[in-house]
Amino acid sequence: EVQLVESGGGLVQPGGSLRLSCAASGFTFSSYDMHWVRQATGKGLEWVSAIGTAGDTYYPGSVKGRFTISRENAKNSLYLQMNSLRAGDTAVYYCAREEYSSLRGYYMDVWGKGTTVTVSS
């Protein structure tokens, strides 16, 4: 069964750090680009970061310089290192697998259930 399981969420003070993990199973993890997507309570989905199969990384301006996405293919794992956390980073964080083809474009076909990050003093 293709599966993604996030972990590492919790309560952290403003300015603090947290590292999220996403364990992949049921597919060849190293062959896929991967993403982190977050959702604050009552709000929409927000793309947070992506990493390619070659380790190339991408971020929106809202987290660039504070968050670092990485992967460890030998462990079928995706990570998100979050530093200088703010109250606005409070959200459920999902990892997602990307599929791409020239005919069908880009899409995220497998999602984890998410892990909750709360930034508060």
Add this chain to the structure above:
Amino acid sequence: SSELTQDPAVSVALGQTVRITCQGDSLRSYYASWYQQKPGQAPVLVIYGKNNRPSGIPDRFSGSSSGNTASLTITGAQAEDEADYYCNSRDSSGNHLYVFGTGTKVTVL
């Protein structure tokens, strides 16, 4: 970066048809993908590419696109289709970024 705009909410009578739209410049260059999200659950992919459904998604869900607008249509809406729906695409800035739409709450009456 690009933005994708959706109507905040739409309602549809049980068994009728509803169309959800997503507008943005990036849609002139990239296909939209569509995600259904029910309360307390992770998003689920329902439409990708020109008009493709993942295995297990009912054929009452369909997609289309024209210019800067992508649409998701539910033909014969069921009670279980009540959910939030989000579009997503690559950003057209060339910076390998991604963007989600603002989301549409679909209520089945």
